[in-house]
Amino acid sequence: MKLLYDKDDVPNARKLRDDRIKWLKELGAVALSETPLDDEGFLFSYQHSDEHYQRLVADHPNVTDRPEHRQELVRLDHVLQCLKERGINVPTPKTWVIEVGDAPPADLEFPLFVRTPKTSWKRGGTQSRANNLKQLSDEMELLRRTFGWDTPILARRWINVAISGKFMFGDAPQEIRVWIVDQHPVAWSFHYLHVVPSPTGFPPSAVDLRLLADMAAGIGSAFQSRLIVADFVRDRQGSWWFLEAGPGAAAGTAHEHVFKFVADQIRGGYTPLVGDAVGGQFCLVQFCPCISTRLARSMIKLPLNRVSQKHLHASDGTVALPASSIGRSVQPRRFHAAQQQSRSGQ
Ligand SMILES: Nc1ncnc2c1ncn2[C@@H]1O[C@H](COP(=O)(O)OP(=O)(O)OP(=O)(O)O)[C@@H](O)[C@H]1O
């Protein structure tokens, strides 16, 4: 399984000061255009359009993500709809989807955060805020003039976000990107690291990380992509809100170690990540309900005084522990194997 990148992305990456292609090359990644057509690989590339991506991988049947898997994650309205249909409830701001020609819904609650299915136009923060119907209609008009007359508008209940620091566009939020590989949350990174190197509110507590991993596991289970990102923001009361999910192959980060760890996992490797205040790995282990707590603890070398029994028994039998809360990092695949063995032995 090769790590792949698209050569045509190189100039854009340079302009955006996005180092991911450089990091991928350091991991041994090769250009898609120089790869034999039947090779297996995972492609990291920008999301230009659905058609562009279909063309890119059309002749490479063994390259993931397949277009239909990436497509599931491109529009926020589709992501929210999919989660709803599957009964996956994660706290997310109430969202009204306003189609072209629709009157504003009668039950709108201001202030609202206004964006399109694919982007907030990088305006974010207070610039995307509408305090009343007039501001909402002005913002919708501006967005539709830029992104197409028939663009649906997503009006989301405003969250008073906790601030991590200042940057040139104002306050940066305490926002975390969770990286989900093969439906399992494996790592997290502070989302505004490129502009706020030492954020307030970081590192998150073990309890916060556990909660984020649990929410991300639910989100990951709804989509087929091999690499998904889910973004969460903390409000001023300390609660976490799911903001959006997207294709991890097109998702940015300034955290080199987290990115390399994630890319390595995609190709089946596992080099433990030494986390820091702004990013780290989750240690995801799955417990069969029939495994005794004692056995589970001994298997992952948990110091008994640090993780309580409830950590070991989530309702779905899945538990995600931040690496910082365990005595020693665990090789997840090896753990799964041990789990299988112990199950068959019981
Ligand atoms: N409901 C909300 N209330 C308040 N602020 C919000 C809300 N939703 C998003 N934001 C803020 O706006 C920023 C951009 O929003 P969002 O992530 O939805 O759009 P985006 O275009 O995908 O941005 P990016 O690509 O930079 O992540 C978020 O990082 C967050 O700080």
Ligand SMILES: [Mg+2]
């Ligand atoms: Mg975002």
